[in-house]
Amino acid sequence: MRRSEAKPSPATVEAAALNVASPAARLSTRDLARVASVGLRTRRLRAGLSALGIAIGVASIVAVLGLSSSSQAGLLAEIDRLGTNLLTAKKGQSLTGAEAQLPLTAVPMVDRVDAVEQVADTGTVDDADAYRNPFIPVAATSGLAVQAASLNLPGVIGTEVAQGEFLNAATAREPVAVLGAAAAQRLGIDRVYPGERIWVGGQWFYVAGILEPAELAEEIDASVLVGYAAARRYLGYAGVSEGEPTIGPPSTIYVRAQTDEVEEVQSVLARTANPEAPNEVDVSQPSDALTARAAAESALNGLFLGLGAVALLVGAVGVANIMIISVLERRSEIGLRRALGATRAQIRTQFLVEAVMLAVSGGAAGVVAGVAATVVYASTRGWSAVIPPEAWAGGIVAAVTIGAFAGLAPAIRAASVSPTEALRTV
Amino acid sequence: MLELDAVTKVYGSEPPVAALRGVGMTIRGGELVAIVGPSGSGKTTLLQIMGTLDRPTSGTVRVDGADAARLDDGELAALRSRSIGFVFQQFFLAEHQTSLDNVADGLLYAGVAVDARRARASAALDAVGLADRESFRPNKLSGGQRQRVAIARALVGEPAIVLADEPTGNLDSASGAAILELLEGLNDAGATIVVITHDRDLAAQLPRQVEMLDGRVVRDATVLRPLL
Ligand SMILES: Nc1ncnc2c1ncn2[C@@H]1O[C@H](COP(=O)(O)OP(=O)(O)O)[C@@H](O)[C@H]1O
Ligand SMILES: [Mg+2]
Numbered sequence: 001m002r003r004s005e006a007k008p009s010p011a012t013v014e015a016a017a018l019n020v021a022s023p024a025a026r027l028s029t030r031d032l033a034r035v036a037s038v039g040l041r042t043r044r045l046r047a048g049l050s051a052l053g054i055a056i057g058v059a060s061i062v063a064v065l066g067l068s069s070s071s072q073a074g075l076l077a078e079i080d081r082l083g084t085n086l087l088t089a090k091k092g093q094s095l096t097g098a099e100a101q102l103p104l105t106a107v108p109m110v111d112r113v114d115a116v117e118q119v120a121d122t123g124t125v126d127d128a129d130a131y132r133n134p135f136i137p138v139a140a141t142s143g144l145a146v147q148a149a150s151l152n153l154p155g156v157i158g159t160e161v162a163q164g165e166f167l168n169a170a171t172a173r174e175p176v177a178v179l180g181a182a183a184a185q186r187l188g189i190d191r192v193y194p195g196e197r198i199w200v201g202g203q204w205f206y207v208a209g210i211l212e213p214a215e216l217a218e219e220i221d222a223s224v225l226v227g228y229a230a231a232r233r234y235l236g237y238a239g240v241s242e243g244e245p246t247i248g249p250p251s252t253i254y255v256r257a258q259t260d261e262v263e264e265v266q267s268v269l270a271r272t273a274n275p276e277a278p279n280e281v282d283v284s285q286p287s288d289a290l291t292a293r294a295a296a297e298s299a300l301n302g303l304f305l306g307l308g309a310v311a312l313l314v315g316a317v318g319v320a321n322i323m324i325i326s327v328l329e330r331r332s333e334i335g336l337r338r339a340l341g342a343t344r345a346q347i348r349t350q351f352l353v354e355a356v357m358l359a360v361s362g363g364a365a366g367v368v369a370g371v372a373a374t375v376v377y378a379s380t381r382g383w384s385a386v387i388p389p390e391a392w393a394g395g396i397v398a399a400v401t402i403g404a405f406a407g408l409a410p411a412i413r414a415a416s417v418s419p420t421e422a423l424r425t426v
Numbered sequence: 427m428l429e430l431d432a433v434t435k436v437y438g439s440e441p442p443v444a445a446l447r448g449v450g451m452t453i454r455g456g457e458l459v460a461i462v463g464p465s466g467s468g469k470t471t472l473l474q475i476m477g478t479l480d481r482p483t484s485g486t487v488r489v490d491g492a493d494a495a496r497l498d499d500g501e502l503a504a505l506r507s508r509s510i511g512f513v514f515q516q517f518f519l520a521e522h523q524t525s526l527d528n529v530a531d532g533l534l535y536a537g538v539a540v541d542a543r544r545a546r547a548s549a550a551l552d553a554v555g556l557a558d559r560e561s562f563r564p565n566k567l568s569g570g571q572r573q574r575v576a577i578a579r580a581l582v583g584e585p586a587i588v589l590a591d592e593p594t595g596n597l598d599s600a601s602g603a604a605i606l607e608l609l610e611g612l613n614d615a616g617a618t619i620v621v622i623t624h625d626r627d628l629a630a631q632l633p634r635q636v637e638m639l640d641g642r643v644v645r646d647a648t649v650l651r652p653l654l
Binding site: 030341 | 477506522
């Protein structure tokens with residue numbers, strides 16, 4: 001420190017000036033992080049409260065996106081489980097609007113198609129109604145369909161027997177019925193007791209079993225199912241084949257196609273089931289409805305995302321506000337830093353980074369909360385939790401952007417604080 | 427080390443306040459200078475202009491050989507970080523940091539790595555007699571000790587010149603005298619120091635006294651120290 005007291009020559013002055021005029025040193029990332037976190041570390045409660053708005057906004061956005069993805073994934077998993085290879089062919093209407101019929105040969109014809117794996121069918125017995133007992137007035141229709149069903153129906157439509165058993169070769173010829181899930185409920189039968197009977201088409205039928213809900217064939221839920229032979233014998237549901245009376249015709253055919261041939265099967269199904277009038281057959285793919293529902297659910301999200309965005313905006317105002325107050329309060333710190341050799345740009349960076357850190361800490365807390373909410377809710381619904389990467393990454397990016405915008409004006413203000421005034425005693 | 431030539435400073439415009447009305451002064455390396463004068467005479471303004479925290483309205487300021495008027499904000503900041511140390515009446519210590527970290531921050535903007543900053547801060551604290559207070563926070567220190575920490579922070583970068591604005595102003599007279607003694611000791615060890623005080627008795631002990639009044643230097647006396 002003690003230097004030569006001799007008057008410096010112009011050359012050394014110039015050299016010293018060059019040395020002195022070297023630009024200010026940059027702060028290392030670690031130093032910047034330490035300096036920029038001073039406000040957060042020393043005023044934790046305030047920092048926490050001001051980051052809360054951003055935390056809430058990010059949490060709600062992450063949770064909304066996570067929940068909708070999880071519910072969609074749940075629905076798709078359900079569709080997957082049920083299979084997308086189920087097709088139905090129903091009797092439609094003729095050109096004149098009269099109700100059409102499927103030919104008796106429809107089922108064996110469809111079964112003959114190569115890519116068809118399984119075929120089941122039901123025939124609606126239009127003039128039979130089902131009641132709990134004979135004393136209920138006929139006018140009070142139960143709204144239940146009575147259907148003749150093939151013995152492999154539950155397996156093909158992807159449902160199971162909840163209680164008792166399904167029809168078999170023996171019971172299909174007897175007055176025995178199996179109830180769809182909704183039908184059992186409406187008839188007030190929740191357990192299958194030996195000897196349990198219902199009144200179908202003016203006749204007692206024993207209840208053999210109750211089905212689980214059939215998600216791909218909801219019409220079965222509200223049905224009372226009997227064997228084709230029983231339908232013919234006890235309910236008069238019959239057809240005519242080559243002049244001979246026989247069992248009744250199918251009204252809906254359920255087809256399981258090979259998964260990669262579904263479209264091909266769909267395109268030939270109507271023609272195969274009713275070669276003479278293919279346009280009188282309605283062909284559909286029941287999983288379509290579920291897929292459409294999965295798509296529809298994501299449309300609802302816009303509203304909630306909007307609410308999340310409002311919370312973020314409020315959070316941004318909170319951060320800007322707290323940063324402005326912070327700059328006013330920390331004038332002497334700013335003055336001191338300038339005296340210690342901080343440039344205006346370094347002061348600006350310090351406060352800008354502080355605002356970003358504040359917002360990002362809120363954003364990170366929001367992501368954690370949003371993920372937790374999604375995981376908890378998904379587990380109660382039996383879905384696996386799915387957090388789309390754009391949800392959490394978007395939350396963090398939004399927080400960084402908000403911090404930068406909210407911190408910009410306060411940071412510029414901090415950089416313009418006059419060190420002399422900030423350091424004056426007065 | 428530090429040269430002022432015909433420096434004036436006028437604050438504001440309605441009405442303009444002339445805080446300095448033409449000050450010329452040269453401070454050589456190794457000097458210990460006391461600036462005295464009544465309140466409002468322009469001492470703080472002079473010190474801030476010497477420290478390049480503010481630019482003069484007219485006149486030139488040379489610090490460590492460089493004309494301050496020719497340097498931009500970044501270069502002035504670099505100059506302050508390397509060549510000038512400040513001590514203030516209110517200490518301006520960071521309450522949440524230990525003495526050691528407060529002192530180490532004196533090198534924060536000089537591009538020194540953190541380990542070296544700490545090591546040098548430790549030595550500087552030792553030099554002001556606070557080696558055993560490194561891990562204390564300011565609120566656990568007396569006023570005199572706080573000012574010593576602030577002095578260590580000003581000294582840690584081994585600046586060409588230390589500028590102290592009423593460092594004893596917030597202290598009782600015993601601690602104030604001790605601080606002045608410390609500054610004398612540091613000066614003996616080689617530091618160039620300018621200290622503002624309005625305690626004439628304290629100033630009278632120092633080798634050179636500059637007296638200000640109404641923005642002018644009215645007396646600049648160098649007392650030859652008696653040889654022991
Ligand atoms: N920022 C400012 N704006 C206007 N006037 C100022 C400002 N700073 C100082 N002054 C005036 O300049 C004069 C000198 O002030 P100062 O340098 O603080 O004196 P001292 O430190 O000797 O008490 C005073 O009259 C003061 O009011
Ligand atoms: Mg003053």
